[in-house]
Amino acid sequence: xxxxxxAGIDATIRPRSLYVTAAFLSFVxxxxxxxxxxxxxxxxxxMWVPSILALGAVMLxxxxx
Numbered sequence: 001x002x003x004x005x006x007a008g009i010d011a012t013i014r015p016r017s018l019y020v021t022a023a024f025l026s027f028v029x030x031x032x033x034x035x036x037x038x039x040x041x042x043x044x045x046x047m048w049v050p051s052i053l054a055l056g057a058v059m060l061x062x063x064x065x
Contacts, residue, residue, distance in 0.1 A: 019056025023049045 034042030
């Protein structure tokens with residue numbers, strides 16, 4: 001019984017970590033662009049972070065009936 005519970009938790013953590021990792025990498029890339037003098041590009045890439053997290057929330061939300 002415990003195996004099914006841990007499998008359910010693992011099945012939700014992996015996709016969630018994909019979106020969080022993508023958002024974090026976008027943030028790091030944005031900061032790198034900003035501090036290397038590409039400020040406009042850094043702002044553009046920085047706007048991806050909430051978009052990636054919102055996409056993850058929508059995709060991982062349970063289906064409503």
